[in-house]
Amino acid sequence: MKMAAITQRLSGLGSSKWEVHVRARKMAASGADIVEMTIGEPDVSLPVELADASIEAIRSGRTGYSDGRGEINLRKALAESYSFSRGRPFGPENFLCFPGTQTALFAVLKGIAEDGDEVLVGDPMYATYEGVVRSTGADMVPVPLRPEHGFRMQADDIAARITPKSRALLLTTPHNPTGSVLTEEDVEAIGCLAREHDFWIISDEVYEHLVFEGTRFVSPLSFPAFADRAVAVSSISKSHAAPGFRSGWCAGPQAFCDRLLPLAETMLFGNQPFIADMTETAVRDGSPVAEGMRRRFAARAALLADRLEQHTNLKVHRPKAGMFALVDVATTGMDGEAYALDLLSNGGVAVMPGTSFGEGLATWVRVALTIADADFEKALSRIVRHANALTRKSA
Structure with missing residues (x-):
């Protein structure tokens, strides 16, 4: 067949x-x-506080249909957290909630790339990235991450692979599998390229809270100059030892989230309210x-x-x-x-x-x-x- x-x-x-x-x-x-x-x-x-929060939410009846964008209480918590950590204002309209980072990344790429496009991805990369890029119909263009640069993506290596078909750059910082973390200078140089050549930056930031002492995490979302073309995906899977709960989100411009919403609703129609309540607790209280x-x-x-x-x-x-x-x-x-x-x-x-x-x-x-x-x-x-x-x- x-x-x-x-x-x-x-x-x-x-x-x-x-x-x-x-x-x-x-x-x-x-x-x-x-x-x-x-x-x-x-x-x-899983921290007992989060287990208790999810159980209490179930017992209180938070098991009905969800808001297609994600529960408003969670999106408000994310907006407050990102406004503080990224140093610029975010609102609930800047977020869509998904079952984990992988689903968020799939939806974001489906909303950006299609047949005939190219998506730039660091090589090495997380094992599912080739699949999420191919699923859109776009071609994946590997950008070498070199040991001599600590496996940090370099703007010159990106520039050498940009074509008129380049639609997006998929970043991972902190990086899996290398453990590298992009510097502020790295991110700014990459953002300048994205603005010059008119492509999206998609930043997978799931390891943000597992940065070792002496290293500073910097997100593309922290740069107002690139705010109209930067989207981040993340979750509580790593930071809060909650991989099985599949609770993640994407953060980006309101116009982007508005356009992506019908796709997100077609796929999933929001995340489970009781898991959203647990995730709100995780975001507001931090990770123990x-x-x-x-x-x-x-x-x-x-x-x-x-x-x-x-x-x-x-x-x-x-x-x-x-x-x-x-x-x-x-x-x-x-x-x-x-x-x-x-x-x-x-x-x-x-x-x-x-x-x-x-x-x-x-x-x-x-x-x-x-x-x-x-x-x-x-x-x-x-x-x-x-x-x-x-x-x-x-x-």
């Missing part, structure tokens, strides 16, 4: 990028001793768990880098934020995929091949920093032992 073209455009994406993760889960289910460092889930449970995660993830990243660089030939890119670190495995003579499969089979540790996030990480792997300290220590010992065995084998 004939199916829509979107199914062909998305063929080979999605779950196929997680082959090592799926294989590791199967091995563990069969009794193998596997330390899993593939996906990034918060290493703490983010600071602890920041400290633990930064400490584990430093431990990973110190241990591997002292005892192996592997090199670690030290992240500035987020839940992951990158390890360069080029000295093993393997690419990232071959290394990840070998480490899983012969070392008992599951990591993600860099190519799951773009061709720019062909000789890298991504390591999650979200497992318990004892398991993290076990994984480090196994990675060191495996790397030294590879060195002896190649000698």
Whole structure:
């Protein structure tokens, strides 16, 4: 039977990028001793305050149909929070609410790009980005994020790939998988390009509250000069250890949100009122768990880098934020995929091949920093032992 073209455009994406993760889960289910460092889930449970807020909302009857834009109480809370953090006024009309960042990003891109357009995306990128761009019919244009620049997107690299078809630039700051954070100068230079060449900036900011000490987060939404062309997406999944609640939003110009509303309503018709009430609590009260995660993830990243660089030939890119670190495995003579499969089979540790996030990480792997300290220590010992065995084998 004939199916829509979107199914062909998305063929080979999605779950196929997680082959090592799926294989590791199967091995563990069969009794193998596997330390899993593939996906990034918060290493703490949902705060009890948020659980209580959602339960109380359910009991009070907040289970009916939703406002298509998202519940007004949540949008007011977001407006107050963004007005303070971005340093310019926002109102409830500047937000649409969605089930998580992924859904918000899908809707935003569907509202901006279509067949014949191009969307500029940093390479490496989060694993779903190629899919959300392809779903619109637009072509994805990779912009290299270079290790020598700390994997921060550079305006010159964007400029070299701009064409008359360029409709949008998809940013991630803080970045997954590299942990880089754009500086104020980076963001301003990128905004100037967007204004000069008339394209949108879409900024995925889900890791905003997991920036390590000594690094400052800057959003494109903070620049009034680019306010008419900047849209951000985010959620409480990472900051509040609430990935399963799927509560996110987009923030942007009122005219943009007004135009996107019929698409959002066609897809979802708002988010669940009881989850919106819980999210309002999260936004107004801040996160009771983010600071602890920041400290633990930064400490584990430093431990990973110190241990591997002292005892192996592997090199670690030290992240500035987020839940992951990158390890360069080029000295093993393997690419990232071959290394990840070998480490899983012969070392008992599951990591993600860099190519799951773009061709720019062909000789890298991504390591999650979200497992318990004892398991993290076990994984480090196994990675060191495996790397030294590879060195002896190649000698």
